[in-house]
Amino acid sequence: MAESNLKEMMIDDINDDEHEENEITNDDKLAWYLIDTDKTFCKVWNFMITCLIIYSLFVTPYVMVFQDVYMNYDSETDSYQAESSRQKSLVKMEYFIDIVYFIEIIFNFVKKTRAHTDVQTIAVSYMSGFFVFDVIGTIPVLVMQQSLKYYWLKLFRCLVHVMRLSIPLELGMGIILHKQSKKRQNDLITFFSLIVGVIFVAHVMGCIWLSLGGLYPCKIDGSLIFNTDGDADDYMDNRIADCTPSWIYDNDFEKKSYRTQYIFAFYWIFEVITTVGYGDYSGKTSEEYIFSIILEFLGLTFFSFLMGSINGIFNTSDSFDDLIEEKLDNLDMWIKKIEKSNKPLHIQPTLYSDIRKYVEQAFKYDFNLVIEEFSFY
Secondary structure (H helix, E strand, O other): OHHHHHHHHHHHHHHHHHHHHHHHHHHHOOOOOOEEOOOHHHHHHHHHHHHHHHHHHHHHHHHHHOHHHOOEEEOOOOEEEOOOHHHHHHHHHHHHHHHHHHHHHHHOOOEEOOOOOOHHHHHHHHHOOOHHHHHHHHHHHHHOOOOHHHHHHHHHHHHHOHHHHHHHHHHHHHHHOOOOOHHHHHHHHHHHHHHHHHHHHHHHHHHHHHHHHOOOOOEOOOOOOOOOOOOHHHHHHOEOOOOOOOHHHHOOHHHOOHHHHHHHHHHHHHHHHOOOOOOOOOOOOHHHHHHHHHHHHHHHHHHHHHHHHHHHHHOOOOOHHHHHHHHHHHHHHHHHHHHHHOOOOOOOHHHHHHHHHHHHHHHHHOHHHOHHHOOOO
16 A cells, blocks of 8 residues: 555656646747847847947947048038948948847847846846947937938947957957867957957047047138148238147148048057157147046056956966866856757756856865865875
8 A cells, every 4th residue: 555655656746747847848938039049040140230339339430530431511401411432332331230230129129048038028128228328329320311410329339339349359269269278268368358459449549539639720711721831921820829729730630631640540549558658749738638648547557457468378377266267167068068958948047156156165165176186285
């Protein structure tokens, strides 16, 4: 009798387990209107969006400084028009980016992640994050047919996604350094990401420097360009009294091409950021002096991070914290393999966090788990 009851209890337990597994499988089944971020299509789409954002990150500040590159101003209609073939091509490219990003805004309401698996939580997460910036940087310019008056709104969309700048680099470095240790991969990726970040910051700062340089022409007639060597009297007659010309007009850069002005600004920014300071050119107005101070502070910060990254690359000794980090990376790979073998089931974020915390605490407080890893024991 007891044996029969035991068998019935075992059968009931098996049935309960199967019932629970079926419930989990049904709950985790992807709805037709949701996009799984782990699928290939979503990964390719996100990479394309990242490339377009990187393009906008570099082009938008440049266009805001040199507006003639994008459109020409028509004084009769008080509007901007794309006239040359280069301008029309650039406008078409901006149209394409805004349309694609409008689709991205819609997709962001149905992109399923581990933490957000239904439309409501996905929508709440997105609307409390980048939604407002994405809409401001996409919809007005798209509706106004790429009007240059609203072009600056694209900065909202660009700057909130600036961290995507290093994604292609991380993917490429991950493929190249796949045989290296996780710590060395992270050190190299951090170093080169810092370099890319500095190049982007120099680009933005160069554009700001150009904008400051165009603030004070100090000319009665701004359309006149005089050679200060040959027409000094005419030049002085055209000057506004008690006005300090900004660096572009003080050094006659307004006579040079946009390409030359940008290259010089980029050079000057790097000269200050790297604390070289040749002293060949400097600011002239109060705004330019304040900007130079900010730039010098950024340069000191950059060098601090750069020295730390270089030290991490060439310092090959493993500390206890590095060893724990390596063990946790192995744990991540192990969990991913478990999830891959148990699709479509996923480990819940809270459970994953608890497992990682437990393993980390185990290594920190039980030295017998890692003592054999050190050669000096």
